Amino acid sequence: MALWNLFKKEIKSISPLFGFFTVGVVVLHLLVLYKSADFQMDATMVLALIIPYLFLVALAIGTGYYQLHVEWRTNSIYLLLSLPIRGWKVLASKLAAVLSLLIATSIFIAASFTSLLLRVTWEEISTREDWSELGPSLISLVLNLYWICLFAILFLLIVVQFTYLCGQLVAKFKWLVMLSAFFGIIWLVLRISPLLSNLLVWTPEIVIGHKDSDMAFLHSGPFIVLGLLCIGLIALNGFIFEKEVEV
Numbered sequence: 001m002a003l004w005n006l007f008k009k010e011i012k013s014i015s016p017l018f019g020f021f022t023v024g025v026v027v028l029h030l031l032v033l034y035k036s037a038d039f040q041m042d043a044t045m046v047l048a049l050i051i052p053y054l055f056l057v058a059l060a061i062g063t064g065y066y067q068l069h070v071e072w073r074t075n076s077i078y079l080l081l082s083l084p085i086r087g088w089k090v091l092a093s094k095l096a097a098v099l100s101l102l103i104a105t106s107i108f109i110a111a112s113f114t115s116l117l118l119r120v121t122w123e124e125i126s127t128r129e130d131w132s133e134l135g136p137s138l139i140s141l142v143l144n145l146y147w148i149c150l151f152a153i154l155f156l157l158i159v160v161q162f163t164y165l166c167g168q169l170v171a172k173f174k175w176l177v178m179l180s181a182f183f184g185i186i187w188l189v190l191r192i193s194p195l196l197s198n199l200l201v202w203t204p205e206i207v208i209g210h211k212d213s214d215m216a217f218l219h220s221g222p223f224i225v226l227g228l229l230c231i232g233l234i235a236l237n238g239f240i241f242e243k244e245v246e247v
Contacts, residue, residue, distance in 0.1 A: 002085045003093055010097030013070070014063050020099045022108050025052045029116045052109050057153060060102045063224050064157040068093045068164045095234075104149025104151065106146075109202055115179075140173055144208045153200055155226060159185055164241040197221035 032048045071077040080090050159182060166181035167174040200221035208216040 002083055003089050004085075006080075006085070006090060006093035007096055010067065010094050011100065014067065014097060015057065015101060017063060018105050021056065022100055022105055024117075025109055028052065029112050033116050049109070053106065056102065056105055056109065057149075060153055061100050061156055061160060062185055063098050064094070065164055066163060067098070072168065087241035088234050088237060091161055091237050091241060092234060094153065094161070098157060099150065099154060103150070104150050134152040142210055144206065151223065151226070155189075155230055158230055160239065161237050162240075165237055169240070185233070189226070193222055193229070195226050196225045202226055 005084055023194040029048050031064065071080065083090075162185060163178045167178035170177050198217065198221070201219070203220045203224060205219050206218040206223070
């Protein structure tokens with residue numbers, strides 16, 4: 001129950017940021033629709049789909065930093081540890097809130113793009129002869145890229161939490177310590193991930209594509225290693241979080 005209450009608290013505090021962003025995306029889509037005659041399909045995709053998703057990723061990662069910054073700035077950080085819940089669970093609730101709003105907003109962007117812009121050219125696209133062959137492969141590619149991107153964003157959010165917490169362990173040169181922690185943990189993961197992935201060559205491969213068209217295969221080892229590193233880093237963040245609050 002306490003974990004659920006923390007999750008709702010985080011959703012309530014950061015949902016206005018994502019709400020304003022979704023309104024901005026709708027306005028952008030309407031502007032692109034109004035000027036659709038002046039844009040080619042490629043330009044429309046970049047303006048109305050790719051750019052909003054890039055800003056959404058930046059918003060999510062920035063929110064990961066903002067959550068902890070607000071706790072320290074308002075001194076509510078001391079109240080959190082008075083609850084009968086471990087530090088890693090407090091941090092996990094923040095991660096869950098950001099990911100939930102990230103997924104909901106990304107689906108909203110896709111729905112807005114489809115209903116406002118893609119419907120204009122949908123009849124032309126759906127009647128193409130190669131659509132029946134490309135459709136399943138394209139759907140598989142999009143879904144696999146989606147979960148891989150979510151996985152990468154989750155890792156970056158955990159790294160951002162680690163970075164901020166490291167900065168709170170010192171009284172001076174906080175930004176220097178935070179930058180060192182950020183690039184240090186990224187370097188460490190890039191160094192040890194390939195070594196550990198070689199131990200998991202026996203794990204099944206991730207299939208991207210459709211059997212009736214081109215298919216690609218990804219080794220699942222790096223994703224398993226990254227998942228284990230995320231779990232370990234969450235535990236480390238919880239330890240730092242608890243010790244820092246006690247000080």
